[in-house]
Amino acid sequence: MGDRYADALDFMRGARTLTRLSDLEARFLGVVSQFGFDRTICTLMAEPGKPIRPRLLFGVGDRANRQRYLDAGNQRIDPTFRAVFGSTRAFTWSDVAGQAVGEEARELFVTAQRDGHEGLVVPVHGAYGEVTAVVLTGVGPQVDEQARAVLQACGVIYAVAGRQLLELADDAPIAASRLTRRETQVLVWLSRGKTVPEIALILDVSVGTAKTHLERAKAKLGHQATVPTVLEAARRGWLVDPDEFA
Amino acid sequence: MIHVVTKANRPLYAEQLHEMHQLRRVHFVEERGWAAMTVRDDGGEYDAYDDEDMVYLLALDSDGRILASMRMRPALSGSVIGDIFPHLIAADEAPIAAPDVWEISRFFAARAARGRGGRIARSEVRLAALEVARALGVKRLVGMVDLEILAPLMTDSGWRVRPLGLPAPYAEGIAQGIEVQVSRGAIVDMCEVLDLKPAVALELDPARAPALPPHQIEAILSLARIDGLQTRIVVSLVRRIVALQEDVDEEQLLSMIAYVETLVGGLYTSA
Incomplete structure (x- = not known):
């Protein structure tokens, strides 16, 4: 009984130090499987200023099937989606099944919950209207109050850490320099007087990710401060935005 | 800038502190429904920790009204998490009753400072907490938050936050213990990530400050x-x-x- 909670705490402490998404997925699955879950899909539900179009981000499970479900427009009838936006607490499919209106919606739950399957949905609300959801599913999982609280905390950290790893993975080396595409872009925008939060908006990544790229560039160029890093990159002729002349 | 209100300079802030307690009632008792809190006859929310050791951080608008606020105190002389929610701290964590640990609590923004418009006021309050802590030789800030704000706290606060233990349900939500790192690097990084100018904390000396609000x-x-x-x-x-x-x-x-x-x-x- 005590061990899975100890594992959950280990995950909460260590998840953000992992550098590979596959490691994060494996560690998280290792925790939630002890509560009876075997699928751990994280979905981006909404971003500020963009049309609501749910999109699968990462996780263990039948991703193709999940994406098909999202593409089919089931959010119109599936009360789970509404609950993600309206709730800050983890909830189960059984909690919201009663809100299903119409034959089609009720059928979704009958299908999903066949053979004792249950889902625990962890809504993750960002600072400025961004919403992601971690959906855990399994057969006959344990979802008492304490388990829900711990799974919610682990789910939040899973979503936060996974999103950052996804953003950092969207990068590539550049032949002409030792910096990556993203590191170069951050330095180029800094040299034009943009701040880190502005650059995060321009590159459509979180401030944490923009900052991580900057820190990596600093390490490669051997400086601790930002201004010398930009100057050094300029001196080496590396301040060329790889996307600008593409 | 963020006003640092200590035992010594409290007389300068009588009006603002009154408003702060009123806003705490509005935010925590009325909006969040924390029913167990104490509301005094003056309509303000107070607890046993609002004593002489408590330091208040206030972001004020140009008329002197409160935009955002937080309070902090030495954990050694009593803390909400240590006294009431000790189960939020894992057994293998270093004890928080130590001279280099302070507790933060009651962080809120007035209506005018919610959303993007209040970003700077709220960020500066968090930065001021680090600056005050660092000036006092404090290494760790601890506190309890509702689990619902853990994600934005980790991604957008500019703080280096880590969980202190497992969360636990309480009457109005799920409580999570957190620790915020205090260091020069943490302050520099926070300023860069949120584009803040450092040295936002302003502690007025009641004996030397001009007699102005x-x-x-x-x-x-x-x-x-x-x-x-x-x-x-x-x-x-x-x-x-x-x-x-x-x-x-x-x-x-x-x-x-x-x-x-x-x-x-x-x-x-x-x-």
Whole structure:
């Protein structure tokens, strides 16, 4: 009984130090499987200023099937989606099944919950209207109050850490320099007087990710401060935005 | 800038502290429904930790009204998490009843400072907490938050946050213990990530500050920080202030100018 909670705490402490998404997925699955879950899909539900179009981000499970479900427009009838936006607490499919209106919606739950399957949905609300959801599913999982609280905390950290790893993975080396595409872009925008939060908006990544790229560039160029890093990159002729002349 | 209200300079902030307790009632009791809290006859929310050791951080608007606020105290002389929610701290964590640990609590933003418009006020309150802590030699800030804000706390607060233990349900939500790292690097990084100018914490010395409302002193300092003509601006502004006030002799005037100049030029140091 005590061990899975100890594992959950280990995950909460260590998840953000992992550098590979596959490691994060494996560690998280290792925790939630002890509560009876075997699928751990994280979905981006909404971003500020963009049309609501749910999109699968990462996780263990039948991703193709999940994406098909999202593409089919089931959010119109599936009360789970509404609950993600309206709730800050983890909830189960059984909690919201009663809100299903119409034959089609009720059928979704009958299908999903066949053979004792249950889902625990962890809504993750960002600072400025961004919403992601971690959906855990399994057969006959344990979802008492304490388990829900711990799974919610682990789910939040899973979503936060996974999103950052996804953003950092969207990068590539550049032949002409030792910096990556993203590191170069951050330095180029800094040299034009943009701040880190502005650059995060321009590159459509979180401030944490923009900052991580900057820190990596600093390490490669051997400086601790930002201004010398930009100057050094300029001196080496590396301040060329790889996307600008593409 | 963020006003640091200590035992010593509390008399300067009687009005703001009254408003802060009122807003705490609005935010925590009325909006969040924390029914167990104590509301006094004056309509303000108080608890046993609002004692002499408590330090309040206040972001004020140009009329001296509160935009955002947080409170912090030495964990050694009592803390909400240590006394009431100790189960939020894992058994293998270092004890929080230590001289280099302070607790943060009651962070809120007034309605005018929610959403993107209040981003700077809220961020500066968090930055001020780090600055005050660092000036006092504090290494760790601890506190309990509702699990619903853990994600934005980790991604957008600029703080280096880590969980102190497993969460636990409480009457109105799920509580999570957190620790915030205090270090020079944490402050530098926070300023870069959120594009903040450092040294936001302003602790007025009640014996030396001009006899003006704190938000007006802040306005002068903010103006002086904008460009390089600091000394001239400060001197002329302080002269103007003093011209409006009777019973100030030349010596007091010079002392005020020297004090305001120190504030303009200096990084935050604990008084």
